[in-house]
Amino acid sequence: MKTRRAVLDQQILQVEDQFVELWNNMATLWGISPTMARIHGLLYITGAALSMDDIMERLAISRGNVSMNLSKLVEWGLVRRVHKKRDRKEYYESLHDVWEMFTLVAAQRKRRELDPIINTLRRCKEALSPEVLGGRADDDPARERSQRINDLLKFLTLVDSLAQKFFESHRGLREAIALLAQE
Amino acid sequence: MKTRRAVLDQQILQVEDQFVELWNNMATLWGISPTMARIHGLLYITGAALSMDDIMERLAISRGNVSMNLSKLVEWGLVRRVHKKRDRKEYYESLHDVWEMFTLVAAQRKRRELDPIINTLRRCKEALSPEVLGGRADDDPARERSQRINDLLKFLTLVDSLAQKFFESHRGLREAIALLAQE
DNA sequence: TGCACCTTTCGATCGCTATTGAAAATTGTA
DNA sequence: TACAATTTTCAATAGCGATCGAAAGGTGCA
Structure with missing residues (x-):
């Protein structure tokens, strides 16, 4: 037994x-x-x-x-x-602390994935700029695409800086986020 | 030419x-x-x-x-x-709107990935509860594990409710997040 | 220093998902 | 309704990362 x-x-x-x-x-x-x-x-x-x-x-x-x-x-x-x-x-x-683990993973992924993406987007934007395209700044298709890349850049740099802030001061942002989730 | x-x-x-x-x-x-x-x-x-x-x-x-x-x-x-x-x-x-695309993807992933995980964790927690384990609530290894599962649950339900709030009222939270990222 | 124990490396495989292409199904037009 | 244009399905296959295991490489103790 x-x-x-x-x-x-x-x-x-x-x-x-x-x-x-x-x-x-x-x-x-x-x-x-x-x-x-x-x-x-x-x-x-x-x-x-x-x-x-x-x-x-x-x-x-x-x-x-x-x-x-x-x-x-x-x-x-x-x-x-x-x-x-x-x-x-x-x-x-x-590690035992869940927030710490999350932070580590987020930091790695930011560095490995987000940063290169933002860099490439900047290069795309550059390639469509009036200077490079040779003065014809008002070229419609280029302008449109440039705009869309910009929208994306705005979004991703926001995510980026949010992450950055989080890595810098765990505590404050962590509480702010908890508050947001509540109400 | x-x-x-x-x-x-x-x-x-x-x-x-x-x-x-x-x-x-x-x-x-x-x-x-x-x-x-x-x-x-x-x-x-x-x-x-x-x-x-x-x-x-x-x-x-x-x-x-x-x-x-x-x-x-x-x-x-x-x-x-x-x-x-x-x-x-x-x-x-x-779609053209970056935030809308992000929201859609996030909503799908929450439903497909996060929700099942939270459910399973709840079941794990249940399986370690004093009732199921038969009265010996103070059993050390079980208590420890239960605690760790709980930490995780707290974290994930926070993420979950943050996402939920975001899906419900795009506008407000979106601005709150932008604010957080700035300062 | 030599030996036994332990870890890492790495080429050969394996398994799984993504992909293809052709046949079947669907859709709209005359 | 019949036919042609288009899309979807699905069985076969390809490609790729994950995994194994044995051999090489480290490491600390007698």
Whole structure:
């Protein structure tokens, strides 16, 4: 007969699995790869520092794969390496704070995706400017396209500066956003 | 010798291509597929109502592919079908307003991605509740995990209600956000 | 210093989604 | 109503990133 303890542990494992599966699905939303997300999910939900072998076993992922994805997670800053005394293995632990994780992901995505887009848009705008087009500033098709690129730039630079502000002063904006959501 | 007009058109085409390529890269950011994004990019930047054949030729995409992706775009509400008199072909035209496009995409993603995640998290939380776990509310591992799920839920419901508010009253929140970004 | 343990790298595969193209369905016109 | 023009569907295929696993590379302890 199973002990009460064992039954509870069983249930916890089940919830953890569900959670990892969920994280897997959230991957697209956060813009990271599914396996990376699953590993992070496991580390987040258990709250423990796990070794590569722990993760391999628990998620049935190969050693190489775990290694690669863990380094990415460390690179993103979502996971920290932890050394345990008297143990040569490395252990890995997730950040605990949800807002901090969100901020890190947002910062990465801004740098990797948003910034290059804004730069390219600026170059497009430049290419359609009267100077480059050779004086015919009133050329209709060019003007129209220039306008649309501008609309987009306005929107994206707004998003950009909102993000920037957020990274600079977590606290204030965080509360402002919470307030906006309420009312 | 080429006319001035022809040279200008050439330059405009080049910028359009660059823009489509850019849209292609933005796809992950918006969470839509690259080809869908390219088609939408073309429709947005030209501002014109194009036929399937126009798009096929311009982007070198097969008929079936264009058809499928156009219906998705129509389904998302980013593109509208346009009928021209004396012409059996259908034409397709992008929305022009950047904020409106953003709202549409955000609404879709909330419904498809965020809502299911929040539901699953609630179920996870439920599964760890004292009632389900059978009275032992103070069980440590369960409590810890429950706490972490809760943190996440708080964060995601905040995002959710912010989005909700935004969909309800575009104008007010839009300005509030712009204000936040400024200062 | 040498050895055992652990991690990383990387070429070979795999699996999945995107894409094609042709056949079927639909639509509008004479 | 029949036919031609256009769109949609869908089975086959292609392409690409994810994954594996073994070999090479590090690292710390005796």
